[in-house]
Amino acid sequence: xxxxxxxxxxxxxxxxxxxxxxxxxxxxxxxxxxxxxxxxxxxxxxxxxxxxxxxxxxxxxxxxxxxxxxxxxxxxxxxxxxxxxxxxxxxxxxxxxxxxxxxxxxxxxxxxxxxxxxxxxxxxxxxxxxxxxxxxxxxxxxxxxxxxxxxxxxxxxxxxxxxxxxxxxxxxxxxxxxxxxxxxxxxxxxxxxxxxxxxxxxxxxxxxxxxxxxxxxxxxxxxxxxxxxxxxxxxxxxxxxxxxxxxxxxxxxxxxxxxxxxx
Amino acid sequence: xxxxxxxxxxxxxxxxxxxxxxxxxxxxxxxxxxxxxxxxxxxxxxxxxxxxxxxxxxxxxxxxxxxxxxxxxxxxxxxxxxxxxxxxxxxxxxxxxxxxxxxxxxxxxxxxxxxxxxxxxxxxxxxxxxxxxxxxxxxxxxxxxxxxxxxxxxxxxxxxxxxxxxxxxxxxxxxxxxxxxxxxxxxxxxxxxxxxxxxxxxxxxxxxxxxxxxxxxxxxxxxxxxxxxxxxxxxxxxxxxxxxx
Numbered sequence: 001x002x003x004x005x006x007x008x009x010x011x012x013x014x015x016x017x018x019x020x021x022x023x024x025x026x027x028x029x030x031x032x033x034x035x036x037x038x039x040x041x042x043x044x045x046x047x048x049x050x051x052x053x054x055x056x057x058x059x060x061x062x063x064x065x066x067x068x069x070x071x072x073x074x075x076x077x078x079x080x081x082x083x084x085x086x087x088x089x090x091x092x093x094x095x096x097x098x099x100x101x102x103x104x105x106x107x108x109x110x111x112x113x114x115x116x117x118x119x120x121x122x123x124x125x126x127x128x129x130x131x132x133x134x135x136x137x138x139x140x141x142x143x144x145x146x147x148x149x150x151x152x153x154x155x156x157x158x159x160x161x162x163x164x165x166x167x168x169x170x171x172x173x174x175x176x177x178x179x180x181x182x183x184x185x186x187x188x189x190x191x192x193x194x195x196x197x198x199x200x201x202x203x204x205x206x207x208x209x210x211x212x213x214x215x216x217x218x219x220x221x222x223x224x225x226x227x228x229x230x231x232x233x234x235x236x237x238x239x240x241x242x243x244x245x246x247x248x249x250x251x252x253x254x255x256x257x258x259x260x261x262x263x
Numbered sequence: 264x265x266x267x268x269x270x271x272x273x274x275x276x277x278x279x280x281x282x283x284x285x286x287x288x289x290x291x292x293x294x295x296x297x298x299x300x301x302x303x304x305x306x307x308x309x310x311x312x313x314x315x316x317x318x319x320x321x322x323x324x325x326x327x328x329x330x331x332x333x334x335x336x337x338x339x340x341x342x343x344x345x346x347x348x349x350x351x352x353x354x355x356x357x358x359x360x361x362x363x364x365x366x367x368x369x370x371x372x373x374x375x376x377x378x379x380x381x382x383x384x385x386x387x388x389x390x391x392x393x394x395x396x397x398x399x400x401x402x403x404x405x406x407x408x409x410x411x412x413x414x415x416x417x418x419x420x421x422x423x424x425x426x427x428x429x430x431x432x433x434x435x436x437x438x439x440x441x442x443x444x445x446x447x448x449x450x451x452x453x454x455x456x457x458x459x460x461x462x463x464x465x466x467x468x469x470x471x472x473x474x475x476x477x478x479x480x481x482x483x484x485x486x487x488x489x490x491x492x493x494x495x496x497x498x499x500x501x502x503x504x505x506x507x508x
Binding site: 002004005007008009011012015016019020082085087088089090091092093094095096097098250253254255256258259 | 317354
């Protein structure tokens with residue numbers, strides 16, 4: 001692994017973001033709007049339901065966590081799609097970069113992109129709604145870590161599809177998170193799902209993350225099992241996504257997708 | 264002379280379609296080899312295999328005596344490519360693009376390298392311009408600078424002067440001739456511009472339907488086929504129903 005090359009690819013996206021005010025605005029705007037909207041909904045539920053009345057900000061906290069996941073996943077896909085849209089894909093893949101270096105660089109860049117959007121949104125919640133996501137305590141780190149890994153995993157899976165099938169896979173890139181969101185039990189307990197959906201939910205890390213966030217905020221207790229299962233499933237899906245990316249890269253070299261990408 | 268590119272009986276099949284049917288050729292150090300052929304003859308597929316973007320169905324490729332299959336990264340460090348069909352990130356300035364690619368190729372003296380290429384390719388005043396806002400001729404010179412940023416031993420050129428006006432086209436050809444002489448690099452040039460090929464190439468390969476149907480020095484091919492220039496030879500060969508069809 002070469003840090004110079006990882007830094008080089010990071011710079012390519014850093015320059016892109018910093019050169020364009022609309023891009024920065026786009027990164028900050030959506031999370032802030034999303035969080036503000038959910039803040040008001042959260043306030044409403046907190047005063048009108050018994051489930052949430054002792055835990056103001058449960059929905060808002062989950063909205064912030066989900067937005068982080070969404071931004072990380074979409075952010076990773078965007079970095080990959082940028083190369084296709086700018087017809088720079090071939091230049092990137094004829095540069096002496098290892099797949100691991102490309103992925104590492106994109107993983108770091110996706111985190112920075114997500115934080116650019118998330119930090120202002122989190123800062124908004126305190127003065128507007130009197131809520132701090134830091135109420136989750138030290139476990140906030142593990143929940144964010146799990147979401148980050150899963151967001152990156154989805155990004156890598158979609159990028160594998162782009163490598164294998166070309167730009168026509170782009171629409172899938174936008175819809176992945178929406179497909180999984182109902183199973184993630186972001187705003188409701190898992191019992192809300194039909195039994196068959198619960199089985200699907202239990203093999204995804206999301207349900208453990210959001211159940212634990214609610215558990216900490218509502219019951220003021222920590223179920224370490226949820227954190228463990230979230231990380232375990234993440235490790236499984238992350239390894240799978242890396243293996244699939246390598247497989248797709250080799251398949252693309254066989255099918256010729258790399259040479260026609262962007263045309 | 265040492266061979267910097269050695270292609271040994273490479274084939275590429277896409278399913279049942281044979282895009283390249285077992286071709287072999289070498290490119291020596293300090294040589295420009297022309298790769299000619301009508302659209303769909305297998306030129307781009309051949310270049311794709313040399314760049315490691317395509318996996319040959321069979322056969323072997325050696326760059327500077329290293330087997331491509333086993334030394335991909337090491338080989339990519341010493342080759343580069345330019346084509347009008349690929350571009351540099353449009354929103355970045357020229358300097359940013361050259362800096363990024365210098366990092367990707369682990370260039371040591373980046374500032375000096377960019378200054379050298381800027382002077383040679385007359386892009387000094389474009390360094391702070393947005394790449395996407397440049398004219399075709401300017402973009403071409405910037406792409407060439409990117410392709411030379413790593414001081415490649417092997418340069419693959421796919422239609423390097425397509426869509427350029429005669430003045431810029433001539434500038435690029437002269438630059439390539441001088442650069443090749445100075446650095447003793449090998450160049451594989453795929454082009455439909457026969458005057459360009461005649462001027463630059465020591466020898467040419469004529470491809471059709473995935474096969475090499477003829478090869479030799481431009482002047483020898485012209486004499487062999489009883490024509491007055493390479494374009495006529497190209498037309499004769501590409502229109503003929505050879506034994507290979």
